[in-house]
Amino acid sequence: MAYTDAPSDKIFDEIKKVAIEIWRTYDDTYGYASEKIKMVEDLTNFKDNWGAMVGMFDSVNQARLLARLSPEAKEKVREWL
DSSP states (O other): OOTTSOOOHHHHHHHHHHHHHHHTTSOOTTSHHHHHHHHHHHOOSOTTHHHHHHHTSOHHHHHHHHHHSOHHHHHHHHHHO
16 A cells, blocks of 8 residues: 555544643644644545545654554554655
8 A cells, every 4th residue: 555545444543532632732722732733633534545644743743643543543653654
């Protein structure tokens, strides 16, 4: 599968859940985290939308995301990285 292919709904939902959890750790004084969370919440499992969630993070937070994913979800994310 190519990184532009949508993953299973289970993997997409897992990536989405963990991405939102990470964004919730950010200071939201100016609404930055809320904006990102809303963007992630609005994404559907279509083509490479899962990659958009990963791409919103810097390399440190991409590593945090990977560390919290199942082996199957990690495999999909590694297609993008």
